[in-house]
Amino acid sequence: MSAATGRATLATGARRDARRARRATRPRASAPSGVDDGAVSIRRRPPNGPSKHDLGVGQFEFVIEEVAPTGERVTNENNKPKNILEEIVWYKDVELAERKEKFPLQLVRTALVNAPPTRDFVKAITDQLAATKQPGLIAEVKKASPSKGVIQPNFDPVKIAKAYEEGGAACLSVLTDEKFFQGGFENLALIREAGVTCPLLCKEFIVDAYQIYLARKYGADAILLIAAVLPNQDLKYFIKIAHSLGMKCLIEVHTYGEMKRVLDGDFPIDLLGINNRDLGTFEVSLSVTTDLMNGPLGEEVKRRGITMVGESGIFTIDDVNLLQDSGVGAVLVGESLVKQDTPDVGIKKLFGRPV
Numbered sequence: 135m136s137a138a139t140g141r142a143t144l145a146t147g148a149r150r151d152a153r154r155a156r157r158a159t160r161p162r163a164s165a166p167s168g169v170d171d172g173a174v175s176i177r178r179r180p181p182n183g184p185s186k187h188d189l190g191v192g193q194f195e196f197v198i199e200e201v202a203p204t205g206e207r208v209t210n211e212n213n214k215p216k217n218i219l220e221e222i223v224w225y226k227d228v229e230l231a232e233r234k235e236k237f238p239l240q241l242v243r244t245a246l247v248n249a250p251p252t253r254d255f256v257k258a259i260t261d262q263l264a265a266t267k268q269p270g271l272i273a274e275v276k277k278a279s280p281s282k283g284v285i286q287p288n289f290d291p292v293k294i295a296k297a298y299e300e301g302g303a304a305c306l307s308v309l310t311d312e313k314f315f316q317g318g319f320e321n322l323a324l325i326r327e328a329g330v331t332c333p334l335l336c337k338e339f340i341v342d343a344y345q346i347y348l349a350r351k352y353g354a355d356a357i358l359l360i361a362a363v364l365p366n367q368d369l370k371y372f373i374k375i376a377h378s379l380g381m382k383c384l385i386e387v388h389t390y391g392e393m394k395r396v397l398d399g400d401f402p403i404d405l406l407g408i409n410n411r412d413l414g415t416f417e418v419s420l421s422v423t424t425d426l427m428n429g430p431l432g433e434e435v436k437r438r439g440i441t442m443v444g445e446s447g448i449f450t451i452d453d454v455n456l457l458q459d460s461g462v463g464a465v466l467v468g469e470s471l472v473k474q475d476t477p478d479v480g481i482k483k484l485f486g487r488p489v
């Protein structure tokens with residue numbers, strides 16, 4: 135059944151009209167570069183060699199002179215990350231070098247024999263959609279973020295995960311990035327070992343196949359792949375690896391160009407997420423999802439039966455209904471649930487269910 139049919143209609147007509155008016159005045163999603171050709175917008179590494187913190191040799195630093203558009207001579211301008219997503223991705227190189235030193239790929243792969251079996255992440259969502267006639271919920275275990283700082287100071291990943299399951303989440307998303315989100319791969323293992331049965335998404339900024347093996351080793355059932363960071367060639371390769379390990383992939387897009395590129399790709403799509411947050415500027419608008427879903431690419435995903443996920447900035451039943459009306463089959467929700475003391479009650483309220 136389509137996500138757009140048969141849902142609990144809790145929003146009034148007046149609210150819906152107001153939503154449509156709000157939507158009409160919002161800007162369309164655009165690529166951080168300003169040109170939405172769908173190409174990768176995030177540079178994988180500093181273009182002029184490693185930046186200072188990568189070298190590990192005291193104060194030594196590459197100095198590269200460039201001519202700015204003003205004609206002025208500047209140093210290392212091009213070696214600064216252009217936004218937070220690029221900063222996160224550049225730091226992955228440093229983090230991965232350390233991790234691989236301590237825990238080489240060969241050992242990670244050997245350790246996979248002891249990994250718990252995978253659960254079907256996509257089926258958990260589609261089953262919930264069929265049973266509740268509302269989008270399946272992927273609830274996010276997230277302590278902090280670059281845009282909001284610390285969201286939940288009393289962060290207990292297992293307690294939060296259990297409350298999410300109790301409240302009716304279909305699946306969980308677990309932030310594993312340490313530096314920018316105060317997460318960790320070990321949270322995946324802690325949640326699984328505590329007996330939580332919801333399938334787990336490893337919410338990581340994946341740039342290297344090594345991270346996919348690590349996700350599985352710690353008990354993930356699915357991984358996130360961000361189209362702004364990964365060209366189709368990498369998406370195809372990483373999907374192949376994830377599938378070989380029994381995991382599903384949530385491919386995330388933010389612009390028309392990225393979505394078109396992914397849909398034109400030569401690889402299977404388990405789940406396609408539209409992030410309402412511009413990961414470069416932090417601007418959040420649900421119209422990113424509704425505009426894409428109400429356009430030609432929305433038609434295409436519906437025709438192809440691809441389960442769509444609306445991600446970020448979801449706070450109310452009206453938000454859930456708005457996204458469902460546009461055709462999404464799942465929502466990924468972090469802040470609005472994780473900051474509550476009783477996230478199980480929060481889920482029920484978010485979906486307009488009796489508390």
Ligand SMILES: O=C(O)c1ccccc1NCC(=O)[C@H](O)[C@H](O)COP(=O)(O)O
Nearest residue numbers: 279280281413445446447448467468469
């Ligand atoms: O959340 C951020 O500030 C952020 C910054 C840079 C890259 C990614 C970021 N967040 C990842 C996500 O997309 C969200 O954690 C997820 O969609 C949940 O969003 P929300 O419900 O708004 O917490």
